Every structure is written in C-alpha cells, then in structure tokens.
Amino acid sequence: xxxxxxxxSYDNLQVVVPPADVAQSAVSVRNVSKGYGxxxxxxxxxxxxxxGQLTSLLGPSGCGKTTLLKIIAGLLKADSGDVEVNGVKVAxxxxxxxxxxxxxxxxxxxxxxxxxxxxxxxxxIAKSEREAIAxxxxxxxxxxxxxxxxxxELSGGMRQRVGLARALSVxxxxxxxxxxxxxxxxxxxxxxxxxxxxLVQKEKKTFIFVTHSIEEAVYVSDQIAVLLPRPSRVSEVxxxxxxxHKDAANIxxxxxxxxxxxxxxxxxxxxxx
Amino acid sequence: MSSLVIxxxxxxxxxxxxxxxxxxxxxxVIVTLFDIIGTPAFLKALSETGYAFFGGVVASIVIGIPVxxxxxxxxxLDEMILPWVNIFLSAPLTALVPVLMVLFGFGMTSIIIxxxxxxxxxxxxxxxxxxxxxxxSMIEMARSFGAKPLEAFFKIYFWAALPEILGGVRIGVIRxxxxxxxGQLLISIVxxxxxxxxxxxxxxxxxxxxxxxxxxxxxxxxxxxxxxxxRRVAYYAAKR
Ligand SMILES: Nc1ncnc2c1ncn2[C@@H]1O[C@H](COP(=O)(O)OP(=O)(O)OP(=O)(O)O)[C@@H](O)[C@H]1O
Ligand SMILES: [Mg+2]
Numbered sequence: 306x307x308x309x310x311x312x313x314s315y316d317n318l319q320v321v322v323p324p325a326d327v328a329q330s331a332v333s334v335r336n337v338s339k340g341y342g343x344x345x346x347x348x349x350x351x352x353x354x355x356x357g358q359l360t361s362l363l364g365p366s367g368c369g370k371t372t373l374l375k376i377i378a379g380l381l382k383a384d385s386g387d388v389e390v391n392g393v394k395v396a397x398x399x400x401x402x403x404x405x406x407x408x409x410x411x412x413x414x415x416x417x418x419x420x421x422x423x424x425x426x427x428x429x430i431a432k433s434e435r436e437a438i439a440x441x442x443x444x445x446x447x448x449x450x451x452x453x454x455x456x457x458e459l460s461g462g463m464r465q466r467v468g469l470a471r472a473l474s475v476x477x478x479x480x481x482x483x484x485x486x487x488x489x490x491x492x493x494x495x496x497x498x499x500x501x502x503x504l505v506q507k508e509k510k511t512f513i514f515v516t517h518s519i520e521e522a523v524y525v526s527d528q529i530a531v532l533l534p535r536p537s538r539v540s541e542v543x544x545x546x547x548x549x550h551k552d553a554a555n556i557x558x559x560x561x562x563x564x565x566x567x568x569x570x571x572x573x574x575x576x577x578x
Numbered sequence: 579m580s581s582l583v584i585x586x587x588x589x590x591x592x593x594x595x596x597x598x599x600x601x602x603x604x605x606x607v608i609v610t611l612f613d614i615i616g617t618p619a620f621l622k623a624l625s626e627t628g629y630a631f632f633g634g635v636v637a638s639i640v641i642g643i644p645v646x647x648x649x650x651x652x653x654x655l656d657e658m659i660l661p662w663v664n665i666f667l668s669a670p671l672t673a674l675v676p677v678l679m680v681l682f683g684f685g686m687t688s689i690i691i692x693x694x695x696x697x698x699x700x701x702x703x704x705x706x707x708x709x710x711x712x713x714x715s716m717i718e719m720a721r722s723f724g725a726k727p728l729e730a731f732f733k734i735y736f737w738a739a740l741p742e743i744l745g746g747v748r749i750g751v752i753r754x755x756x757x758x759x760x761g762q763l764l765i766s767i768v769x770x771x772x773x774x775x776x777x778x779x780x781x782x783x784x785x786x787x788x789x790x791x792x793x794x795x796x797x798x799x800x801x802x803x804x805x806x807x808x809r810r811v812a813y814y815a816a817k818r
Binding site: 375378379380398399400402403404406407408410412413414423424426427428455456457475 | 713715716718719720721722723724725729733734737740811813814
C-alpha cells in the first residue's frame with residue numbers, strides 16, 4: 306500500500322532519479338492535505354526525506370512550505386494523510402524533532418545561554434548539565450563570548466544562530482529549518498551555507514530546510530523538492546549527484562549545479578508575478 | 579519632581595494668606611505630620627490600613643494576572659469574561675460597598691474585597707493586552723520543545739506580558755489606595771479612614787492634610803518602585 310503511494314508520488318517527476326529507499330527515510334509525508342478555511346494550502350502531498358541528508362523545500366511565497374514544516378513538527382494538524390518520523394506516526398511535537406523559526410522566537414528576557422539551553426530546560430535537564438551542552442553549541446555556531454548577551458544586543462544573523470544552537474542542543478534526529486538565513490546579509494549567508502554543509506556532515510541528522518533561494522537550495526541540498534502553489538504539490542524532486550564533494554568555489558561553477566538552477570527557474574518562473 | 583516643589587510652594591503661600599481654614603500652610607502640615615507619625619493612634623491606623631491594602635493588592639495580583647493570561651489565551655473565555663471586566667472597571671464601585679457589607683459583614687474581609695475590586699480589573703485588562711501581543715512563534719517554540727501548559731504559563735506568557743502586567747499593577751495599586759480608604763470610611767471606621775473621619779469632623783485640617791500627605795507619599799513610592807521595574811523590562815517590550 307505504502308509502496309504504491311510512493312510510486313504514484315514520483316509519477317510526475319520530470320527528472321528521473323532513483324527514489325530514496327523508504328526504509329532509509331527519516332520522515333515520510335503521505336497524502337497530506339491541509340486547508341485554512343477555504344484556502345487549500347496543501348493537496349495530497351507526499352514526500353520522503355532520506356535519513357542523514359538535507360532536503361530543501363523550494364517554492365514561491367505562499368505555496369505552503371511553512372505549513373508543511375509545521376505539520377511535520379506536529380504544531381499543525383493535517384486535515385488528511387499522515388506523517389511518520391522514524392516509522393512512528395506524528396501526533397504532536399516530540400523530542401525527535403527540533404524547529405528553527407523564521408523569526409527566531411528567542412526569549413527577549415533571557416540571555417544567549419538560557420535561550421540556547423531552553424529546549425533542555427523544558428525537558429527537565431539539570432542546570433549545570435544543560436549549560437555545558439549549550440556552551441558547546443554556542444561555540445559551534447560561532448557565538449562564544451556572547452553567552453551573557455541578550456537577544457536585543459545581537460544582530461539578526463547572530464539571533465538566527467542562537468535559534469539554530471537551541472535546536473541543535475536538544476539533539477533531535479530531525480531538524481526543521483524555516484528560512485533560517487532570511488535575516489542574514491548576502492556575505493554572511495554564503496558563510497552560513499558553508500557552515501550548514503559542515504553541520505550536515507558532522508551532525509548526521511536529517512535536515513529539512515525551507516528557502517526561497519534557488520541557488521541556496523541547490524548549493525546545500527542532497528535533495529530538492531520543488532513545490533508549486535495553489536494548492537501546493539510536489540512538482541519535482543531533484544537529487545544532485547556530481548558536485549556534492551567539491552569545494553565551495555567549484556560547486557558554484559559546476560555545470561550540473563548551474564543546470565539544475567536553470568531547470569528549477571524554468572519551472573518556477575510561471576509562478577512569479 | 580520639580581513640579582511638586584512648585585505646587586508645595588503655592589500651597590505654602592495660599593496657606594499663609596489665611597484664605598480658608600481648609601488649607602493650612604504646608605509647613606504646619608509637615609510639623610503636625612512629624613508630631614503624629616509616632617503616636618499609637620497613627621501606628622494602629624497605619625497597620626490596619628496597610629494590612630487591608632496589601633491584602634487587597636496581593637489578592638488582585640494573584641487572581642488578576644492568571645485570569646488576564648487565561649482570557650488573553652482563550653478566545654472563548656475572553657468573550658465570556660471581558661464584558662464583565664470592562665463593566666467593573668468603569669462601574670461606580672463605591673455603590674457596591676453596601677452590598678459587600680451585607681455579604682461579608684463589617685470587618686476586614688469586606689475592606690479587603692473592596693480594595694481588590696478597585697485594583698483587580700485594570701490588572702486583568704493589562705495582562706490580557708500583554709498576552710494578546712505575544713508573538714505566535716514564541717508560543718509554538720515552547721510547544722515544539724515540549725512545554726507543558728503550566729510551564730508555558732510561567733516561563734512564556736508571564737514574562738512576555740510582564741511589561742504590560744507591571745503597568746497594570748502600578749495603576750491597580752493606585753486604585754487600591756482609593757479602595758482601601760473608601761472601604762475604611764464606609765464599612766467600618768478603622769485605619770486611615772477613621773483618622774480622616776476623626777480629623778475632618780473636628781475641623782483639624784492640619785492633621786487631615788498630614789495623614790493625606792503620608793498616604794500620598796506611600797502611594798507615590800510604591801508606584802515609583804513599579805515604574806522603575808517597568809523601565810527595567812522596557813528594553814524588550816518593543817521586540818517580542
Ligand atoms: N493561519 C493561517 N490562516 C489562514 N491562512 C493561512 C494561515 N497560514 C497560512 N495560510 C495560507 O496558506 C498558504 C500557505 O502558507 P505558508 O505560510 O505555508 O506559505 P509559505 O510557503 O511558507 O510562504 P512564505 O514563503 O511566504 O513563507 C498561504 O496561501 C497562506 O495565505
Ligand atoms: Mg513561510
């Protein structure tokens with residue numbers, strides 16, 4: 306039954322790729338529909354997210370990327386269909402998933418240390434233990450020395466990294482990132498994208514990454530799901546093969562990289578006013 | 579602060595002009611103030627009024643903040659309770675005092691309830707306003723990291739609404755001063771209410787004003803302390 310649905314969801318692929326083995330999926334989204342009143346945000350959407358890889362959700366504004374991410378997070382309920390994380394049906398938020406919010410969602414009255422440790426605090430981890438863990442991730446995202454600063458004393462990009470460190474420190478297997486680089490200028494964005502690749506390598510986690518930027522999606526992803534709007538559905542799933550191992554400068558010049566960007570742009574351009 | 583000095587000077591001048599017995603010179607009031615401030619009658623009044631005042635304020639805060647948070651969170655509760663809050667906020671509460679006396683007797687309980695009724699509504703209303711402006715994603719953040727409802731209450735809602743809550747408590751405290759005196763005048767003649775009654779019926783205006791100045795000074799200090807706390811959290815009021 307499940308196999309059948311998976312095949313069906315790959316029917317309309319324009320790029321022929323070897324479908325990810327279902328058993329290898331950390332997250333499976335099956336026939337999910339979701340409406341807000343009479344706005345149909347998602348219709349019968351199915352998608353597999355391979356374990357240990359980064360999948361981007363790419364699509365025009367309002368096509369339901371945040372909605373899909375929140376359904377996976379268990380923050381929103383789907384009207385129909387279901388989501389499985391490691392084979393277990395999602396009924397609500399759980400410790401196997403951590404969310405990085407588009408607008409950071411930091412506690413303005415708490416310093417960086419408490420903010421990063423807040424997920425652990427809610428899980429009842431003792432103070433000394435959670436601060437030791439938070440300390441490590443604060444360093445990892447490059448904020449060492451800012452432990453006692455408050456969010457209003459940080460730049461947008463730094464706040465974004467606090468949100469990322471908070472999600473990393475709860476050690477969830479699946480990280481859900483909603484446009485995590487939206488508050489960052491172009492130079493920092495490139496730096497973050499490189500950090501991101503390193504993180505995927507190091508953390509061995511499943512990343513689901515929402516972005517508006519085609520270049521960014523192709524640059525950081527193992528798999529790119531292009532969504533088309535009204536109602537949102539998966540138009541294609543692309544898995545770049547040849548340039549993942551190359552270094553930053555060479556990726557951006559790689560023919561496959563440029564090719565994929567062109568192809569995605571061609572299918573999205575109709576939806577850009 | 580400097581405007582207070584000007585008004586004090588004006589008071590002194592008018593008092594010295596001997597226009598009316600109602601306004602004695604401020605300097606006389608101050609002297610009287612220091613005369614009566616250590617007397618047993620004054621201390622007794624102070625403790626009676628202070629007890630009722632703090633009883634009412636604590637009740638208003640302990641009940642008002644959770645109620646405000648609840649109606650700020652829940653659309654249904656909001657629609658049920660908000661009209662009542664608005665009615666009581668502007669109602670002539672003094673008119674309700676006789677009813678309270680019938681229900682709760684002529685003692686301290688009625689006075690504390692009167693004080694609470696004066697203070698609580700603005701605290702509820704401000705807390706509600708504070709909760710309504712909390713960023714949605716902050717609440718989703720707490721949920722996604724597994725916050726239980728009570729945890730969200732104390733770790734998110736309360737702190738996120740704190741700037742508004744403190745504003746509400748500050749106004750509530752000022753209204754509580756009014757409530758406690760009205761209660762003490764109408765319900766049973768005790769505390770400062772009794773002193774006011776005693777002094778004004780004997781035309782001891784210097785004494786009357788002295789007690790009023792003490793009362794004003796206390797209300798002013800409490801409100802300044804709260805205003806100070808409000809400024810301490812103002813840095814995040816703009817960005818939640
Ligand atoms: N709470 C809501 N109530 C009503 N409609 C909503 C709500 N949230 C989203 N929508 C609608 O659902 C659709 C998908 O929204 P969603 O936020 O998931 O889009 P998105 O792809 O994340 O967009 P963006 O790239 O601009 O962030 C939009 O048409 C939006 O108007
Ligand atoms: Mg979005």
